[in-house]
Amino acid sequence: MRPAPDRRTFLRIGGMAALTLGAGMPASAAPSRSDWNALAEGLDGRLIRPGDTSYDAARRLFNPSFDGVRPAGVAYCATPSDVAECVGFARRTNVPLAVRSGGHSYAGWSTGTGLVIDVSPMNKVSHASGRATVGAGAKLVDVYERLGASGVSIPAGTCPTVGVSGLALGGGIGVVSRRYGLTCDVMESVQIVTADGRLLTCDADHNADLYWASRGGGGGNLGVAVSFGFRTHRTREVTVFFLHWPWARAAKALRAWQAWAPSAPDELWSTMHLSRDGGTDVQIGGLYLGGRADCERLLDRLADRIGAVSSSYVRQTSYRQAMMIMAGCSTLSVSQCHRGGSLPGQTRDGRLSRDNFTAKSHMAYRPLSEAGARALVAEVARPGSHTVLLDALGGAVGRVRPEATAFPHRAALYSVQYYAHRAGAATWARAAHAAMRPHFGDHAYVNYVDAELGGWRSAYYGANAGRLARVKAAHDPGRLFRLPQGI
Template sequence: MINCKELRNKFKEQGCTFTIVCPTDPDYDKSRIIANSRFNYYPLAIGYCENAEDVSCAIKICKEAGLHLRIRSGGHQHEGMCSDNDVFIIDLSKIHTIRYTDNTNDYAWIPPGKKLQEVYKELESKNRIIPGGGCGSVNVGGLTQGGGWGLSARKYGLTADNIIEAEIVLANGKIVKANKDSYSELFWAIRGGGGGNFGVITDFLFKLSPLKDNVTTFELHWPKDKMLKIAKKWMQELPTHTCNLTTACRLSVTDQNTPSRTAILLVGQFYGEIPDLQKILQPFYDISKPTYELYESQTYTEIVNALLHSKKQSEPLPSLLAKRQTRLGSLLQPTVSLVKDEEAPTQTCDGPHPHKISSAFPIYDDALVDKIVTYLDNTKASEVVNLYLSLHGMGGAIQDFTEGPFPYRAKDFLLQFQAWWSNPEDPNTEKYIKWIEDFRTALQPHVEGAFINFPDASLVNRPDTPKGRIELLQYYYGDNLPKLIEIKKQVDPENLFSFGMSIPTET
């Protein structure tokens, strides 16, 4: 196999000037890190491409050299499949400049390497928003291609529902624009068909949505003994309420050994004013007054004034919407430190952490809630691992969008099973992984399917076999899988973009 120095020379000979990091370079160990530190891969090289032409060059030369490729936007693929040993990583993090199509600010090209926190902050200054995810360190690329759930989803749909065109580098190195009129089947596939399957997306054209006069966020806490009633009320009411409200509910394993951990967390974002939101949430107060409550509301005028203020003075900014969105997202995904006395990371978005996640959609009845609470109650809490279930509200605009390969739009909510810890060498790692697997199994037959933004290769016994791969992907794509395979065969007939959960070229 070609070594990294020889590869770098090949790129130079072809006039490709983007940065390539090799194992002998001082930045290599930092460059190879991905968000799930449970995986410790050593790629052959990392290429920091800066435009579509760089990506095209990387694809052509790696094909000539017989190298396997991985595509990395922000490195947050939960199963670590944006990297591997001895592969060439096409890193897109340097493609990160937003470009507006005109002065109306109704449309913008947002590239895959742009972090969500930066997207929200910049769009806020123009009275615009996209319905992205909650974790500010996640980049646009992988999130969008998987669908993308966030706290504006019931108002404006999934992230993928808001793109109207994409620039894509195909497996033959050709740079194309995919939309409803050109490469229309490919355009259908990338809006929920998972990242890295059909080519390398180097830009997304988004339809931007206006910020309403008031945007309110909230956070409510309850103790463990209210879990059954709060969870049941959430499933029955909030997912089908006004589309101006998107909520999520986190149910955690906790006991006397973890006194600082919140058992029940309800968060959300409401396009409206606090009194109107509190009326909607009154049924939860009727069950029990929260042990903690926080409501924050801001008008667009206040946001702009705060941004202007920050340029003139060094005082802390008021709680801008971008900051609040990512804070709520981090609350849904807390993690822990291994050592009690050291400063613990407060959330999963602040750096690499070992973790395991899975997902499912409900076949709802009262037994589902009972089984969830029973499983959590029967789990012993630990200070070194956070174990919990996050419920994400769907419906609203998500159900209204009829295009793309995401097959579960009719569902009222999504379940995300999560385990996060701090030490990649934790001797109980396999126990944490098994906890996730057993939790999902315990909810049968009340759940089905899975969400590709939350990938889990352990849903089937042998995902490394052709039959197992198809069985696994059917969880995520359902009846749309045959069409995705056909599109894959057309745009990537040699299966260049291949990894553990990629769409194959044949059944």
Template sequence: MLRRDSFDFTRIAAPWNLRFASVVPAGIARCGSADDVRTALLWAEANNVPLAIRSGGHSYAGFSTTAGLLIDVSPMSHVAFDGESGRARLGGGARNTDVHATFARLGRSITHGRCQGVGVAGLVLGGGVGFSQRLRGLTCDRLIETEIVTASGELLRCSAEENADLFWACRGGGGGNFGVNTSFTFDTFPVGVVTVFRLVWTSRLSDVLPALLDHLPAMPDRFGCKFLVDAGQAERLELLGQFVGTEGEVTALLAPLLRSARPAQQDMRTLPYWDAQDFLSEDDTPEYVHERSRYLYRIASAEGARTILDYLRRFPGTHAGANWKVFLAGGAVAKVAPDATAFVHRQALMLSSIELNWTADDDAATLARNESWLAEFHAAMQPHASAECYQNFIDPAETNYLRAYYGTNLERLVEIKRRYDPRNVFRFAQSIPLSL
């Protein structure tokens, strides 16, 4: 147990989203086993101490920190691979960097994120998007078993055959709702050589953006990408992704986009898969951020593209910037029924989000202006998108958040919550409730 005067407490307690850095735990239980988790849970309940669970600490809404007891499972970061079955068992504290380090020498993978410090637990429990999702499914689609310590202190093994209802909920029901997951077993897939690419446009975005929105959903499942448009008067659109195939095939697939406007920068490489992930990875430096998402179920209209560019050009401005971005969905994600797992957004074509960043140098008035802009932009996108939001981009400003995250799967999740956490031990501002 770490207290506030313990060595390295400040570093370990700090969340990735600095927006919530002022929330400091009274203590941190650094758990190296399921028994440690059980002890911490039972102590917190016996002493009526609020708790939060942390793996990677990347909760966008700060729900992986607390003024009470922080149950930190990051010491459980082991990754074990069974070559005969192709399955990998990861500890509840494993991060993307642990997946990379182990799988790179095995020529295997699961669907994973770009940010090396993100905990696999948070990623998989909320669904898990990545560049491989259109070909291999979401992270939660690769999950075949998980172990979880419930509010009563019981360690349950969950799979399609055992505690199947809780297993269903752990694939998209969001982290921290049902217990503390201490291990995850995944069905891995082999990886070889892929083509990665980064294209940047700095002009004619009024042509490029609608062309991208129209063209990308028709891409083959081997094509995974995201793109973003920077806020501000200086135009910039970046398309980043990977393709299981050759550079020539990528060039042919992108030809209609290249005809609409030639990019100012273009970088395309054929690399071994895990070297390619170094090309695609993003900085994991802690930052101040508020992200708001919407799923797109239809191709955005020309009016929708104009709305996006109009709001981006009206960005009030911070010391860090903002952007609107899209993650291409479809493919294997859409081949799973919306009620087959707790992840309901199966038929969406794309996941969009607005990301607002700032620094400690931005004063309260500046932040208020930018938050107002973000709220207006988010509301303006609903006619062109949907009311559904990604549960891993959990948003403290979302009002109808339960329906936004879980849609028609919400009622079943509430039933499972009542069954496994009847005293509502695992609760936070947007947790699944015991009743609707």
């Protein structure tokens, strides 16, 4: 039996990683030193500027590709009032804003040359009467751990250092989404600091337009989220699994998986990885909300279609440990399952490393044909270090109307992510994405934001793009929050 993958071999690629997006537009006039000093004095949190001891650590995102970006300031906001202070500062001085929760923006838009608002200090997590209150800066590993102490959780992703804010605002595909919905589907309220500095509580009865837009409209577009209210579900023992097949069966496995995964019982979520990273590999992993025997019966049906596995790992475990396994942290403590450091969101004994990557996405609305499956396998087989990740949808995700939230891809069978490392990564990702466009079409996931994507409004938002634009005009008419791919 193969051991559970560690973070490098399974989910270092952050398969459902979510993003907190920001802006990086050049300012028309630079504020004075006294302006910056006044901002620092007005914060309960901490402002870090160039020359400060912690500056180089504070400015870095998860992806080292953006290490050349040097913000004029990074504000670690401890309260909504701190966020409002920063928003007012940017409005007065014309300094561009970037908003950061976990720093995982694929396009690097959670940093910029102006002021970065980092909400990591607002990370409190509490639970009462079936509802979780979660600070926008909480990292997923901490959300799972703190809610787990009450025997509850929310549907969310696997990458442990992703901030809950970016994940939820872009939709939030996760390991129990087929049973409980996307992260945005269990969002019952969100508090947002808008461009005029007001703190608005948004739910179905208050600021309902902004609430709708915050459920899939993408982070950094409409304001700065500072807190969320989520509906929770009770946790129980679950079963995690990782199955492998020889590369010669890759196309057959792909066609079998896409027929099996989106229509499996809601309790079963799975992901397929086609990898060329130190060798080719076919892996199907996932989580079943139930016992091992029932899970194995479902997996046997899949294996019957593909052929004998080359290795397998199937284990019944606690919900908490399952989330650690999915995070690639099965041998680490919760504290170690962070980036190391002394800044908010980091821990002194954190062991997780950063990752230099390029990524693109599709949303699959129809199964691949035999020719399409062969084409995708051929792209993965090309020289390089890369993986294609397919995450099953359907179930509860597909039972929500496309217009009910800003996330439009309710009819998608699965998401597709092209994820590449090292030399030639960008070239491979572009070529693979282009090769598969005739098969998948032009649908994409905003949480895998792609700076090169043409027709991104339609790709990310579909028929919801027009309504999102109207919400943006109502709440940020001066476009204080600006993204290269901004609403």
